[in-house]
Amino acid sequence: MKTASAYILYTPLDISLLMLEVGGNTTQNKSNVTGEFDPDRTLFPLVLRPSLVIKDPDHVLDDGDHTKKLIDNRWYIGTNENGSRITKDTDGFVLGQYGELTVKRNVEPSVPLSLFFTCAYIDSRTQNTFRKSFLVTLTTNLTTELNLSLEIDAARKMPISPFKSVSTRTIKATFRNGENIVADADAVYLWKVRDSVTRQLRAITADDLFYVSGLNTKALTIDRRFIDKELIQLEAYHRADNSRKVYVQTKIFRWYGQWDEREVITRGKFVRPDTSEIEVRAFVDSPKGQIIDPQNYFDMTHIFTTNEKGAPQTVIGYGETVVVPASIVGKDPNVRPVFGVEVFERTALRPMMINGKAVVINGKIATISIPKK
Missing domain, CATH: 2.60.40 (Immunoglobulin-like)
Incomplete structure (x- = not known):
């Protein structure tokens, strides 16, 4: 088939x-x-x-x-x-x-x-x-998602009292992205101060007398003894984007607050024939009480005169306490001796200058505090 x-x-x-x-x-x-x-x-x-x-x-x-x-x-x-x-x-x-x-x-x-x-x-x-x-x-x-904010624990205008027992003050920053604190490893900090000559902001360095520690960190420690009037700024940014910076400033100034002086005769108030010396002492009081060691903060000049019309005023010494011979008051019981004191606030410590250059002694800048008159 x-x-x-x-x-x-x-x-x-x-x-x-x-x-x-x-x-x-x-x-x-x-x-x-x-x-x-x-x-x-x-x-x-x-x-x-x-x-x-x-x-x-x-x-x-x-x-x-x-x-x-x-x-x-x-x-x-x-x-x-x-x-x-x-x-x-x-x-x-x-x-x-x-x-x-x-x-x-x-x-x-x-x-x-x-x-x-x-x-x-x-x-x-x-x-x-x-x-x-x-x-x-x-x-x-x-x-990169950033919502940065920066703040410091200092007011925009911050008075610095010279009477504090601790000479340093630390300014601490809080750097946030949204509600989260930026880790130190992710943050860059730059502290600046307004230059006294150029009036422009510049980076704070170890050569600034008020600087103690904290460059490139979130906490700057300053020495209040060297603060007169400083504008300090903190600049911060996240390492993920250095073009997005945030800033915060504070104006720090030396502030004595309310105070009043008084002169007290502490020895020899009643002058007798055998009185050999008279001691006068200046006191400075604040609303918080008597200021200890006022000579550390004030310029004090002691003056002697009498109650006679036209009597001259004579400077008899400086500082908190002055001792003078009792003979300064004379022997006339009708002529009343008068002791007084002039007190002025003093500036913060500043470099001692000669011919426009800071004086350096043993590798350190010599400083001076002068009265504000």
């Missing part, structure tokens, strides 16, 4: 492999300020879910999703099958059914991560196997 064979022919399938992104995105953001990822895949993983869509022109197979018929599903770290294959032991990844991959790994901005997926599908009409692949690239954008 002679035969003739018939052939069954099918129109090729239209096969599309898609990659669905579930619960995440292939692109992350990383804060250049906090170092945090958004989203953080260790908390909110990215799920990559393959989807195989079939269209059969001959209508033998149902059109639509055939993902559950995928076989030999493999994921690689890299751009092809030459990369490192992902297994159940690969850190940061979880393999699921039908080629699903859960990504729990964050990607650094400078190192994009390529993930290569390959799978197979058997055409049940012909039993032919088709391979499909898909390349996914995970990237991260570096972002």
Whole structure:
């Protein structure tokens, strides 16, 4: 018998492999300020879910999703099958059914991560196997989100009392990004002072007499003995963006507050023939009480005169206490001796200058405090 064979022919399938992104995105953001990822895949993983869509022109197979018929599903770290294959032991990844991959790994901005997926599908009409692949690239954008604010524990105008027992004062800064304190490692601080000659702001240096410590930190310590009137400014910025700077200022000035002087004869108030000396002492009182060692803060000049009209005023000494011979009052009981004191506030310590140059003794600048008259 002679035969003739018939052939069954099918129109090729239209096969599309898609990659669905579930619960995440292939692109992350990383804060250049906090170092945090958004989203953080260790908390909110990215799920990559393959989807195989079939269209059969001959209508033998149902059109639509055939993902559950995928076989030999493999994921690689890299751009092809030459990369490192992902297994159940690969850190940061979880393999699921039908080629699903859960990504729990964050990607650094400078190192994009390529993930290569390959799978197979058997055409049940012909039993032919088709391979499909898909390349996914995970990237991260570096972002800088700053909402900076700066404050110091000093008023815009801050009086400095010379009477404090502690000679130093520390000005502390609080630097925030939003509601969060900026870490010291992420902050840059620059303390400035208005120059007494140029009247321009300049960086504070170790040569400034009032400086004690704290350059390039958030806490500047100054010596109140050298403060007369200074404008101090703090400039700060985040290392993530040095173009976005914030500033705060304080005007510091030497302030004595309310005070009043009085002269007291502490020895020899009643002059008798055997009285040899008279001692007078100046006292300075404030609302808080008597100021101790006033000669350290005031210029005090003691003056002697009498109650006679036109009597001359004679300077008899300086400082807190003066002792004079009793003979200064004379012997006339009708002439009443009068002792007085002139008291002036003194400036802060300042360099002693000769020919426009500071005097240096034993490697240190000599300083002087003069009365404010």
